[in-house]
Amino acid sequence: MASDEGTGSDGGARRRFSRPARLVDLAEHSGYSIKTISRVLNNEPYVSERTRAEVMKSVHELGYVADHRARSLRTTGSRSGYVGLIVPDMRNGFFADLANAVEKRVSAAGQTLLLGISDESTAKEAKYLDVFRQNRIEMLMAVPAGSDALTRFSEQVPTVVLDRMQPGLEDAVDFVTANNRESARALTSHLIRAHGLERVLMVAGEKEISSVRERQAGYYEAMREAGLQPAVTDQHLTLPDAEAGALEMMRSLAAPFGVFSTGSRMYWAAMSAAARLGTVVPRDVAAATFDGSGSLGVAGPLPTQAQLPVATMVARAFQLVTERALEPDRAPRTVTVECDIEYGMTCGCMDPSSAGPLVIRTGR
Amino acid sequence: MASDEGTGSDGGARRRFSRPARLVDLAEHSGYSIKTISRVLNNEPYVSERTRAEVMKSVHELGYVADHRARSLRTTGSRSGYVGLIVPDMRNGFFADLANAVEKRVSAAGQTLLLGISDESTAKEAKYLDVFRQNRIEMLMAVPAGSDALTRFSEQVPTVVLDRMQPGLEDAVDFVTANNRESARALTSHLIRAHGLERVLMVAGEKEISSVRERQAGYYEAMREAGLQPAVTDQHLTLPDAEAGALEMMRSLAAPFGVFSTGSRMYWAAMSAAARLGTVVPRDVAAATFDGSGSLGVAGPLPTQAQLPVATMVARAFQLVTERALEPDRAPRTVTVECDIEYGMTCGCMDPSSAGPLVIRTGR
DNA sequence: TTGAAAGCGCTAACAC
DNA sequence: GTGTTAGCGCTTTCAA
Secondary structure (H helix, E strand, C coil): CCEEEECCCCCCCCCCCCCCCCHHHHHHHHCCCHHHHHHHHCCCCCCCHHHHHHHHHHHHHHCCCCCHHHHHHHCHHHCCCEEEEEECCCCCHHHHHHHHHHHHHHHHCCCEEEEEECCCCHHHHHHHHHHHHHCCCCEEEECCCCCCHHHHHHHHCCEEEECCCCCCCCCCCEEEEECHHHHHHHHHHHHHHCCCCCCEEEECCCCCCHHHHHHHHHHHHHHHHCCCCCEEECCCCCHHHHHHHHHHHHHCCCCCEEEEECCHHHHHHHHHHHHHCCCEEECCEEEEEEECCCCCHHHCCCCEEEECCHHHHHHHHHHHHHHHHHCCCCCCEEEEECCEEECCCCCCCCCCCCCCCCCCEEEC | CEEEEECCCCCCCCCCCCCCCCHHHHHHHHCCCHHHHHHHHCCCCCCCHHHHHHHHHHHHHHCCCCCHHHHHHHCHHHCCCEEEEEECCCCCHHHHHHHHHHHHHHHHCCCEEEEEECCCCHHHHHHHHHHHHHCCCCEEEECCCCCCHHHHHHHHCCEEEECCCCCCCCCCCEEEEECHHHHHHHHHHHHHHCCCCCCEEEECCCCCCHHHHHHHHHHHHHHHHCCCCCEEECCCCCHHHHHHHHHHHHHCCCCCEEEEECCHHHHHHHHHHHHHCCCEEECCEEEEEEECCCCCHHHCCCCEEEECCHHHHHHHHHHHHHHHHHCCCCCCEEEEECCEEECCCCCCCCCCCCCCCCCCEEEC
């Protein structure tokens, strides 16, 4: 298990996490009044250089750091400096990317990020909305789990919703989503038209989440347009589950055929099934997929994929929510950003023998 | 680009983000005094049921939510309820995992998570330390970027450092690291002893970070023990760079040989190079690697790998930092947790024909 | 140029 | 049971 080893060379009572110094302490230490010190700290005018220097000396000696709570409580408008972010799961590469991008914006704006992870639970989401309101966050960015507490919340705090739509909220908050349906339709159509496939299978997961549901809708649309019969295996939550579903469907299809998958997990499931059947990509199976975080290509042939433009989405979201903070009464907007579609090796557009990565051959 | 579409059906001034209600507002609304209301809100005794009910009615009608800043400022010990977390980069799966696990602990403890991302920059790290101190976080968990401001910080706030050691800090803060060196040695030794390889190559990235450096040290140790000559390509920051390096080294080695890689990126680089040379895994090239976040297996043959036990590390870290908050003067401890070593298909221990995933065959 | 007092929104200590 | 007062650490009046 885990092994402890005390590394301290000096034992005994060394510190006590002394209570942070306050303005009064600085006043006592420097001999100036509280207000003068406050002036120095806030770079206000009408302080002599000598005073300023002496006060700063005390500041350093006592290691003074202002208490943000007290300051923000009193300061005009009582702005907290907090921005809240709620994502469903940080292990999902897309949400991690999102959090990363959000942090950059937030810190660049001199704000501090409060992070909540909802685990796709409406209860946890509602809990965080409550906590965030207690903390008087100035704005919220959220990939919603579906709690209806969000409606009330958005009436009190500038809110922008990312990645997913939420029914009944379109007229209440700003949204930034990707054109999931159109991109899915484009990918599927590409398999059909550009590669002349008459059979295109879809491997899909849950359909409770709007963005994923839209991708499924896009697939159906493309198939309908082409007058083709949809072939779908869906509702898969785990990878092995999806793989089994894909395998079963693929057996019934004669090569060549296409596969559209709604996300990276579904993509790996599809590829795994294809491999198990001994098919060759893209000759026998042409694949196209959605990818949340763009980490797909490193581990296999460069996929033909639609990627969500995280940076763009976050930038737009910030713009929207900032504008809403300034103009609370403007009509809510829904911004749809376009996915980056990359035509890679798995559909046959890019030559597999070209610079692309990785076909691990295994065997004895 | 992006298309805006105003979706609001009702234009015009609908809301104004009204200033949140305060206790005074509740007092006015309900006719009770501020203190009585405070009592109700804090579930204190000596309040009649009737009063309680009436106050709660006002609370709901006004949508009252207590201001955490004011409350925490006044409340005993002025505890903030904040826990700070600093990670270098959320796009790295291991750190995302870590953040996920930390959030669970923090929220379970009823605390709120302040997130900082350092981008491996000591300046950004120092900035966050400052911000966190202003916000009076109760404890800090950090994967350090190397700022020496951390030393002073750890004297003021209970701090635990995760994943990496930092020179000069061992006697100041608690650490939770993995046995990187030993696991690297074990993996390398395994390739040498169990699979009878006389040549084992290492593909490695940067060596500024202690955990990664330790892995390299483990490799050298195993090679020395076996009386073998190290063969190393390192200092690679990008994947293509690492791949080129691996390719060059592999050309000069006669199969069969082993490859030890220090992380998932280096692993893919090695696999890519192996594929490019037309070798078969594990017959010609036996591979073993470190993996931060356990997402390696889904995309290829199950690798022989050492995985960092994120949940364990976070649990231990929480324990350490909590204990330190209670007993500030105890000697700092360094806890080393063991990596989970999985013997998979890439070294030959597990049969490639068994249930393992994915060999994407590409071709026309 | 500086300082004393009031008050941000809340809870703690003591009245009634 | 309920209300009044003080004060958390800070900024903002206003006076000196």
